[in-house]
Amino acid sequence: MAVKRYIFALTLATLLAPSVTSEGQAINQERDKYTLFTMPYNMRPLTLYRGELQVYAGYKFAVRTQSYNSDGDVVQLKNTGTGSVYHYYFVDLKYGVTSFLELAAETNLIRRGIRSESASYIATTLTSTDRISVNKLTEVKGLGDILLMASVRPPIQYRWFDFSVTGGMFLPSSKYEPKQPTNSVVTSSTAANSYTINYHYNYTNGYGVVVYLLSASAKMSVKKFSAEADWTFKTPQKEGKNIRWEETLVDKAFSYYDKTYQYLLSDAYTLNTSLHYQATGWFDINLNGSFEKTNGGWTEYWGNKYTNPETRLVTLEPGFELQISPKLTIYQVAGFPLKGKNSDAPFYLFTTIKFSNFPFLR
Amino acid sequence: MFCKKAGTFAVVVISLMIGYSCERTDYELLDPESAGKWTLYTTADGLPGNEVSDIQLDRRNNLWCSFPGYGTASYDYSTWTLYRTATTPLLNDYVNCLAEASDGGIIFGTADGLSVLSENNVWSSYYEPATTLYINTIKVASNGWIWVGTQDQGLYVNDGSGYTKVPIDSYKTVNTIEEGVQDNMFIGTDSGIIRWDGIAYSHITMADGLPDNKVTAMHFDREERLWVGTDAGKSVSWIDRSGIHDLNLMTGTANILVRDIWEDRKGDIWFATSGNGIIRYDGVIPDSFKEYNGFFENKVNCISEDKDGNLWFGLFSKGLVKYTLPIDMK
Numbered sequence: 001m002a003v004k005r006y007i008f009a010l011t012l013a014t015l016l017a018p019s020v021t022s023e024g025q026a027i028n029q030e031r032d033k034y035t036l037f038t039m040p041y042n043m044r045p046l047t048l049y050r051g052e053l054q055v056y057a058g059y060k061f062a063v064r065t066q067s068y069n070s071d072g073d074v075v076q077l078k079n080t081g082t083g084s085v086y087h088y089y090f091v092d093l094k095y096g097v098t099s100f101l102e103l104a105a106e107t108n109l110i111r112r113g114i115r116s117e118s119a120s121y122i123a124t125t126l127t128s129t130d131r132i133s134v135n136k137l138t139e140v141k142g143l144g145d146i147l148l149m150a151s152v153r154p155p156i157q158y159r160w161f162d163f164s165v166t167g168g169m170f171l172p173s174s175k176y177e178p179k180q181p182t183n184s185v186v187t188s189s190t191a192a193n194s195y196t197i198n199y200h201y202n203y204t205n206g207y208g209v210v211v212y213l214l215s216a217s218a219k220m221s222v223k224k225f226s227a228e229a230d231w232t233f234k235t236p237q238k239e240g241k242n243i244r245w246e247e248t249l250v251d252k253a254f255s256y257y258d259k260t261y262q263y264l265l266s267d268a269y270t271l272n273t274s275l276h277y278q279a280t281g282w283f284d285i286n287l288n289g290s291f292e293k294t295n296g297g298w299t300e301y302w303g304n305k306y307t308n309p310e311t312r313l314v315t316l317e318p319g320f321e322l323q324i325s326p327k328l329t330i331y332q333v334a335g336f337p338l339k340g341k342n343s344d345a346p347f348y349l350f351t352t353i354k355f356s357n358f359p360f361l362r
Numbered sequence: 363m364f365c366k367k368a369g370t371f372a373v374v375v376i377s378l379m380i381g382y383s384c385e386r387t388d389y390e391l392l393d394p395e396s397a398g399k400w401t402l403y404t405t406a407d408g409l410p411g412n413e414v415s416d417i418q419l420d421r422r423n424n425l426w427c428s429f430p431g432y433g434t435a436s437y438d439y440s441t442w443t444l445y446r447t448a449t450t451p452l453l454n455d456y457v458n459c460l461a462e463a464s465d466g467g468i469i470f471g472t473a474d475g476l477s478v479l480s481e482n483n484v485w486s487s488y489y490e491p492a493t494t495l496y497i498n499t500i501k502v503a504s505n506g507w508i509w510v511g512t513q514d515q516g517l518y519v520n521d522g523s524g525y526t527k528v529p530i531d532s533y534k535t536v537n538t539i540e541e542g543v544q545d546n547m548f549i550g551t552d553s554g555i556i557r558w559d560g561i562a563y564s565h566i567t568m569a570d571g572l573p574d575n576k577v578t579a580m581h582f583d584r585e586e587r588l589w590v591g592t593d594a595g596k597s598v599s600w601i602d603r604s605g606i607h608d609l610n611l612m613t614g615t616a617n618i619l620v621r622d623i624w625e626d627r628k629g630d631i632w633f634a635t636s637g638n639g640i641i642r643y644d645g646v647i648p649d650s651f652k653e654y655n656g657f658f659e660n661k662v663n664c665i666s667e668d669k670d671g672n673l674w675f676g677l678f679s680k681g682l683v684k685y686t687l688p689i690d691m692k
Binding site for chain 1: 390391392397585607612613614627628629645646647649670687689
């Protein structure tokens with residue numbers, strides 16, 4: 001196994017190494033930064049120009065009204081009382097070291113709460129009625145891990161075809177262990193044997209281990225039309241350890257203890273294919289098809305290791321790119337889930353603002 | 363020159379990342395679809411009878427079950443091996459309870475005394491010629507002593523030198539025996555709990571807060587709580603260092619007969635009841651599994667666990683149920 005992976009790594013290095021020893025396109029390229037700022041999508045290479053700095057800030061608002069079960073059937077979450085929305089923010093910083101090498105750093109913030117349908121436990125005897133009402137809120141909140149990436153492309157000027165390879169890693173910089181639950185008990189003032197339990201679980205947003213990323217992109221343009229395909233693979237470096245919180249209710253007061261478990265994150269694959277139409281120099285509309293899949297990995301439960309369920313999701317994403325000034329561009333995408341398995345199926349709106357600059361170029 | 367170095371550096375970084383990305387160990391993995399599933403085994407699956415009075419996992423990971431009237435059987439997760447009086451020296455086919463001795467032998471508590479099957483398949487037995495020794499319960503303590511509770515004949519103990527009757531007045535029937543911390547033994551009788559601390563006996567009864575004096579099941583959990591189930595009352599008790607506590611099992615019945623208590627790997631406490639199915643207590647809420655919500659039978663005799671942490675429930679008349687603990691793939 002180890003030999004195979006080193007052969008693979010060596011082969012990749014051998015294939016890519018000659019490409020980076022050639023002269024880059026930047027040397028002969030015209031360095032008028034306003035021309036570069038306003039370069040339309042169908043004329044841009046896959047990586048940044050030398051010296052170009054881009055800052056992305058994005059916000060995704062997702063409405064989670066349905067999911068796909070293990071048979072691929074749609075489950076309406078309103079029927080199970082677990083519909084929710086979530087908010088996803090991200091920032092991305094990219095810099096073109098050369099016109100064929102780009103470095104990037106990215107992180108995100110998630111805020112999401114799932115309120116489950118209330119349940120009641122009632123026990124009635126001839127002399128008394130005992131009632132426990134249960135509410136459950138599962139909250140996921142916090143910064144994600146920092147993703148560092150490096151992308152390379154052929155050192156030739158973009159005309160109608162381009163491709164790039166990206167390597168990166170998620171550094172386990174954020175908190176990944178869930179915080180202690182903040183459950184509460186509300187006693188009924190009218191019925192002595194009745195009370196309400198409010199579960200409040202607090203999850204975080206980190207992987208807990210280093211996750212590697214490998215991505216390959218290809219782009220082709222014909223006049224005002226372009227097509228792009230991106231394939232991304234993510235895999236964890238190693239197994240991780242995390243905790244689960246357990247609670248005990250004694251005399252209407254919660255006490256908590258945690259249990260450690262092991263896990264191996266699933267490998268994740270994403271394939272995006274998009275068609276673009278450059279309507280004007282400052283407006284591009286596109287239709288993206290996204291296929292996401294995870295498989296492999298496991299999670300330990302009570303001493304046994306269970307395979308992580310394979311997940312799949314196909315999403316259609318119409319969107320546009322609008323350049324509102326030489327340095328500012330807005331991206332807007334709407335996501336419509338089409339098909340999936342073991343996966344949430346959110347509808348979402350994703351808005352991103354890009355700021356470009358050449359900080360070291362006069 | 364800088365560009366050349368930077369490009370080479372990037373390629374090396376990518377290659378190293380891939381090279382080191384497969385730091386994995388192969389484990390035996392379970393299918394998540396198998397979690398949370400109930401499976402019923404009956405005589406159609408090879409069981410000698412559909413009444414199961416006790417279940418025990420031995421050190422070789424075989425599951426032993428006792429079938430009153432039909433002897434006993436061991437299960438290696440593929441086939442059942444049956445042991446009956448017709449083919450073995452078992453004292454009586456009416457086997458109530460069983461336990462594994464510290465030497466690996468299996469002890470069977472029958473309606474006529476004790477039978478023992480050693481690891482090398484040699485049978486032996488203990489019975490009282492002058493009286494009927496109807497065995498209710500067997501507990502092998504951590505020091506290897508074998509404690510035996512009987513119907514109307516009190517308590518016996520074997521400290522390695524043979525069985526002797528423990529002389530405790532007014533406690534004739536022993537239903538359940540459990541070991542606590544520091545070698546404390548708790549003996550559940552029809553008249554409360556007798557606690558033996560190695561030197562003296564003390565008593566815990568309704569006057570101290572038990573729901574009923576007829577103690578039918580006990581279990582000492584990882585939190586060092588002694589769970590106590592009785593023949594009546596709508597609750598169970600647990601005893602810890604701070605005293606006796608009460609847990610309302612929320613069954614809607616005034617009296618619950620608890621037949622067995624078990625703590626699963628997750629830490630949930632399970633109660634087998636006669637008439638109210640099984641009840642799972644997750645530390646906060648007791649939740650019932652009865653015939654009305656899909657369980658197989660309301661009368662459940664016993665609970666135990668196999669090598670993988672699956673729970674096994676012995677039913678009163680409908681066989682044996684296996685339950686794989688549920689998982690929550692968040």
